[in-house]
Amino acid sequence: MNNAFEKMLPNFSFEIFPPKRTGSLESVYGTVDALASLHPDLISVTYGAGGSNRDNTIEIASTIQNRYMLPAVAHLTCVGSSLEQTDALLAELKEKGVRTILALRGDRRADADFGDGYFKHAAELVAHIKKNYDFRVLGACYPEKHPEAPSLEADIAHLKEKVDAGVDALITQLFLNNDDFYRFRDLAQKAGINVPIIAGIMPITQASMLDKVVSLCGASVPPAVRRFVDAYGHNAEAIREAGIAYAASQIVDLLASGVEGIHIYSMNKAGVTRQIAQNIHGILYSLRVKKS
Numbered sequence: 001m002n003n004a005f006e007k008m009l010p011n012f013s014f015e016i017f018p019p020k021r022t023g024s025l026e027s028v029y030g031t032v033d034a035l036a037s038l039h040p041d042l043i044s045v046t047y048g049a050g051g052s053n054r055d056n057t058i059e060i061a062s063t064i065q066n067r068y069m070l071p072a073v074a075h076l077t078c079v080g081s082s083l084e085q086t087d088a089l090l091a092e093l094k095e096k097g098v099r100t101i102l103a104l105r106g107d108r109r110a111d112a113d114f115g116d117g118y119f120k121h122a123a124e125l126v127a128h129i130k131k132n133y134d135f136r137v138l139g140a141c142y143p144e145k146h147p148e149a150p151s152l153e154a155d156i157a158h159l160k161e162k163v164d165a166g167v168d169a170l171i172t173q174l175f176l177n178n179d180d181f182y183r184f185r186d187l188a189q190k191a192g193i194n195v196p197i198i199a200g201i202m203p204i205t206q207a208s209m210l211d212k213v214v215s216l217c218g219a220s221v222p223p224a225v226r227r228f229v230d231a232y233g234h235n236a237e238a239i240r241e242a243g244i245a246y247a248a249s250q251i252v253d254l255l256a257s258g259v260e261g262i263h264i265y266s267m268n269k270a271g272v273t274r275q276i277a278q279n280i281h282g283i284l285y286s287l288r289v290k291k292s
Helices: 026-036 054-066 083-095 122-132 152-164 178-190 207-217 223-232 236-256 270-279 281-291
Strands: 011-016 042-045 072-077 100-104 136-141 169-172 197-201 261-265
Touching (some): 011 026, 026 042, 026 054, 026 270, 042 054, 054 072, 054 083, 072 083, 083 122, 100 122, 122 136, 122 152, 152 178, 169 261, 178 197, 178 236, 197 236, 207 223, 236 261, 270 281
Parallel strands (some): 011 042, 011 261, 072 100, 100 136, 136 169, 169 197, 197 261
C-alpha cells in the first residue's frame, strides 16, 4: 500500500464542482468553508465534460490547497486535449502547489469536430504524469463496470492496466448497494490490484437524482432506495432525511468492513455532507484514533 495514503486512512474526503457558468466562485468557496471545518483528508474538484471549466478547476483546487491548507485533488481529463495542453495544465497545477491529480479519460462531447485528444485512455495519461512529473495520481473505477465495458471482468482488466501505469489509489464511482462494492473489491484484489480503493458515496436527497445516477454511471437501484424515494419523494425535507440516513448507513457498513476510505460526492450541498459526518462522527473518531 502506498505510504502516503496509508497514513491517512480511513480517508474521509469530499468532491465539489465549479459553477457551470463563468463568473463568481464565491458560492463554491462558501461550500468549501462549510466542508473545511469537517477536517477532510482531501477535497477534489471536478472537471467539466470535455475539459470545460478547467480554469475554475485549477483556481479552486489552488485555493483549497493554499488558502484553506487542505490537500486538494484536481480532476484532469484527456479527451479533447493535445499533449501541449495537458502539459501546460500540469505545469500550472504544479506551480500553484496542487500535488494530487485524479486522472480521467473524460466524457466525449457531442461536438462533431471536438476530437479525441492525444491520450485515448486514462492509463496513458497516468503513465505520462508518472514519467514526467511528481504528482500523486488517483484513478476512477466502477464497482458495477464502466458503461462502455462488455463485462465487469473486462473492465477490471483495463483497470489493472491503469494501476500498473502508476495509480496510487482508486476512487469508485457512486454505488447504492454495498454488496456491489464488496464483489468488485474482491475481484480487483484477485486481479492483482493492490492499491487502496476508496468508496464513493452520493446521498440521494431528491427524487430527480435517482434517474440521473442511473444515466450517469449505470448504478443499480436497490429496492430499499426505490422504496424511500417513492415514499418520500414528494416531501423535500423527508427525502433529504431519508437520503442522509441511507448514505450514513452505507458508510457505517463500509467502515466496519475495513474499507480504505470514504469519498462523498457532495454535489456542493455542504449541509447534507455535514449531517452525514455528524451522524457518523463517533465512528470516524474512533477509527482515526485507532489508526494513529
